[in-house]
Every structure is written in C-alpha cells, then in structure tokens.
Amino acid sequence: MALAGTVAIAGAGLTGAAPAAAVGGGDPVTDPAFAFAAKVAVSDVNACSGALVAPQWVITAKSCLGDAATAPVTGVPARPTTVTVGRLDLTSAAGQVRRVAWVVPHPDRNVALLRLVAPAVGVAPVALGTAAPAQGETLQALGFGRTATTWVPTTLHQVAVTAAAVTATTVYITSSAGGGPTTCKGDAGGPTVRLVGGRPELVALHHTSWQGGCLGETETRRDAVETRTDDLVAWIRQHSVSACNAGGGTVVPGDQPSIARLGDFTGDCRADVLTQRTDGRLRVYPSSGQLSGTTPLFPGPYRDVNGNTNWASANRPHVLIGDFDGDGRSDLIGGTSDGRLTGQASTGDLSADNRLFGPEVLVGTGFRVSSVPRLYVGDFDGDGRTDLLGQLANGTLRVWRSTGDLSADARLFSSPPRDVNTGFTTEAVPRILTGDFNGDGRTDLIAQFADGSMKAYPSSGDLSADGRLFPTTEAAKVVGTGWRSTSIPRVMPADVDGDGITDLVAQLADGRLRAYRSTGDLTSTASTFPGPYPYVGTDSNWASANRPRLMVGDLSGDARTDLVGQNADGTLLAFESTGDLSADNKLFVRSQGAVGTGWVSTSIPRLF
DSSP, rough: OOOOOSSOTTTOOOOOOSSSBTTTTTEOOOOOOTEEEEEETTTTTEEEEEEEETTTTEOOOGTTOOOOSSSOOSSSSSEEEEESSSBBBSSSSSEEEEEEEEEEEOOSSSSSEEEESSSOOOOOOOOOOSOOOTTTEEEEEEEEEOOOOOOOOOOOOEEEEEEEEOSSSEEEEEESHHHHHHOOTTTOOEEEEEEETTEEEEEEEEEEEOOOSSSOOOOOOEEEEEEEOOOHHHHHHHHHOOOTSSSOEETTTTTOEEEEEOOSSSSOOOOOOOEETSOOOOEEEOOSOOOSSSSSSSSSEEEESSSSOOOOOOTEEEEEEOOOTTTSSOEEEEEEETSOEEEEEEEEOOSSSTTTOOOOEEEEEETTTTTOOOEEEETSSSSSOOEEEOOOOOOOOEEEEEOOSSSSSTOOTOOOOOEEEEOOOOTTTTEEEETTTTTSOOOOOEEEOOOOEEEEEEOOOSSTTTHHHTTTTTTOEEEEEEOOTTTTTTEEEEEETSSSSSSEEEEOSOOOEEEOOSSSSTTHHHHHHOSSSOOOOOOOOOOOOOEEEEEEOSSSSSSSOOOOOOTTTTOOOEEEEEOOOOTTTSEEOSSEEEEEEEOOTTTEEEOO
C-alpha cells in the first residue's frame, strides 16, 4: 500500500502535513474504562493523542514531537509539551493536566514515551496487549483529533476498525462500518485497543492516514496505518519507571536535621520511614498508604534492612536517600567519618530482615564533613536518576551526575563533576532548599542567604561543563525576604497540592505552619510565591520544643506531600494533604489517631 505521508515522521522518508493520524467517524466516549486516553499538546505547534501506560508515562507517536528535519531525542522535550489525561471531556475538571519532563523515543518505530512531572493520580493505565492483531480482527481506535463534523472536538471519540493486513511493525486498518473515516489530524499517537472481556488493551498507535471523510479533506481513501505495540511491551516497561523518588532526601549535619524528606524503598510511590536505632542498625517502616479509616499507616512487619551496626551519626554523618539507579525505588548512600561514600541499591524486598538493600559499593571519596560540610540530592538533569550536590567548605557548589550504575565500586559518579556556582559558604547561605520549583522535571535550588533573602536558581539540566547548570551569566531572582531562621526556624520543600511543582511549608517562630504555593514562575517574589499564604497547621504546636521532628513525603501515593509530626513524648501524628490552599487550616487533615509511639530521639536518633 503506497500511502501519501499525512504525518511528518522524522527520518521515515514521508512528506506532508503536520501530525495527522482524530477518529473521524467515531462516537463520543463516556466509558471511564477509556480514561487512559490522553491529549498531547506540543507548544502551539502540534496536537496529538496518546495513552497512559504507567502512572507517570504516556505513549504517543514520535512524529508528534519532532518535524521532518529534526527527530526527537532522549531528554527534555525540545518544545514545551503538556498532556491531559483522565478527561474524556476536555471541558471537564476530571483527570490532570501534566507537563512532560522527559522524552524517550523508540529507535526504530514511530513511538515515544513521555514522562510526566508527576503521576496521573486516579487514572488507570491501559493494559498492554502482547498478541499481534489478527487479520480481520475488530479493534477500537481512539483519539481527540478532528472528526467528520468538528474541527477541534472537546471529547474523546472512538471508532470500530478492522485489521486489514498485519506486517512485522504495522497494522493496516479500515473502518468496520464500511466507507467511514478512520483517523484524522490530531489523532497521531492515539491508541488502538482490543477489548478482552470488555477490558481494553493496547495493541497499536495511530501512524498515518489518508484522512478520507475527515472534515475539510477531499481525499476519498479512508484506510490508515497503525504502529504495532504488542511486541514493544518489554521496551515500554523498561523505560516507564516512576520518577517519584528521583528528588531524594538527605540528613545533613547542621542543616535542618529535624526535618526528614522520606524515601520510597519499595517503588510504590508511597513514602516509607527508614530509622536509625541507638545500636546503629537501620529499620524500615513501610507505608500502607492509608491515612484515613482504621487501617494503620505503618502496619508492619518492620524490617531491619542492614546487617551492620555502623550507621550511628558518629560513623555516618551523611545519609542520602534517592533513586540513584533510576529503577523507581529509593536507594541508600552513607558518608563515613573518613570521607568515603558507599551506596546500596534497593531491591524492594521486605519479605524478611536484611533483604532490602543490595551489596555496599564505594561511590566516592574525599567527602569528609570538614571538606564538604553539606551534601544534597536531586535530579538536576531530569533523567530520572538522583544526582549529588556538594556544598564545599570554600563555598563552591559541585554536582556529581549519576550514571545509574550501582553494580560495582566507582561507577555511580564516574562522570566528571561540575562546579555549578560559588560563594555558597555555610555562613553566607545557611539554608539550601531543593525541589522542582518550576515544574519542568529538574531539581532547582532556592538559597536562603544570611540576610534572610531567598534566591532561586532554576536548573538548565546542562552538566556538560562548569557553570552551566545554574547559569552564572544570569542574576538569580529574589523570591522571598525575611526568611532568617529566627523568624522561620524550619522550612520544608513539598508539593502539597500535587501539581508537580514544589511548594514551601514554613514553621514560624510562634509554632504555626504556613504554606507558600509556587506558581512555577521563578522570576520574582511576586511571581513565584504571590500568596495568599494560608496557615496549614490546625494548632500552634509545631515548634521544635513540641514537635522536635517533622517528616514530609507522599505517604498516601496521591502525588501530594503529607506531613508527620513527632511529638516530644515520641508520639507520631500524621496529617494527610487535601491539596486545598484556598483558606487557613484546609490543607492538612488529621484523620487518624497516633500512627506511632516511642519515637523519641533517645531510641531512634535519626529518621530518613
């Protein structure tokens, strides 16, 4: 079949218009089983369709992201790209709109995976079919593109199609109704599914179409070509790993040690608690995800996760949590008193003691506290792996990019380190806050200076040379004033409303908590944290004397950061985020009694 190119497919030798292949003759979809269908908007250039294949990943056509001259490459999208998913009617408030942080194109087919800045909560991914379509099989094609009667529809449409011919990589389809249109402009990358017991499973993506029967088209031919996905399941699963743990967390001497940013050691995107006991052993408390009702938040069993007893702060002053190997689970790095960094990959195995972490490997030397007073972690280049940031004694900020390799000594940070800024001594910059403050999928910095001012340093993602990650040619923007520790003793970066942009929760000197929602615009105070700043603690008992330790993390797995406060008597109280920042005391709801007792620092010196 010699089809004229109606989709600009980079490198495929086809010519023609912008991405083309909406479901022209179909009907609006109302069945929530199809909520996995996605609309993909590439800047103001292309509009395509796609499908959610994992909580944080959407599959679409590679041609949607590039053009005839430039093929998309693995990395940050070349143009700002957003995905709307879980919304059968685009005018409704269902589902989410997420920015795309990372693109993984398939090397040979018109397929690409898009990593969202945050998981699409409450939307079930489509099942992945593993059997090729059979000739004559009836399938369902879905898309948000043009129809026979509407230029830009606001609802998902579907049409029954028949597999007319099947090749090693494609499926030729025709309308099952006979003579009806199949796919039109705006449908490229949309899913074609088979129904198995009424349950849809993905078998192909819309590739090219003659567009006959689509509004405004004069072509009479109405068949189309699909890209097979049934034999790409292993590739899809290999790359569609959640990045919800790539930001990581640290325990840093002298820098807010009373705040723990929790890790997720099993890869379910629910924060767990790792504790260091007085004997130097580590024990993990996995989260059930239940912050309401009668199910305990930490039901057990609790597992000792490291056979040695050398994790006391005297032996391991630095403890770093993050997804260093990019497999979706939080790993562990410990900094020894003699300056060595050792790493252990999480296996996710909590079936018995001492199974959670793999063998210890050396990942760095020369990291004594006297040389590198503070270590931070974050995904600074946006590749889904946690990198390392050091605040050196001379004020230099240095980044070690993760290779993802924790299989042997000296492999994890084997890339050349990059000096990314200067003048950041602990005296000049007493606090450094890490988070994705602009929602682009890369970890940024907000530095609090000695005068109480806060400046934002958005990440460019460029670690190819010194001075490029946080470009020194651009003046950092002041995004806050009055943030001295005497006024605001503790600050917690946290995405409390689940929009994929890191906000701030501050404990004031009077013991109250206040939230500062980030808009994602890091150009000024008025644009980044414009207010209002609601109080979010229902009482004024959040001072360190009353609640000496605070833990932040997404305990429920809904993409919003929750809060756990440890009372002075060792009681743990959990507060689930509602995401509501519209007024005072609406954000955190205490919906359980105590979720733990006996957590005093004399029994559990450190939390991670």
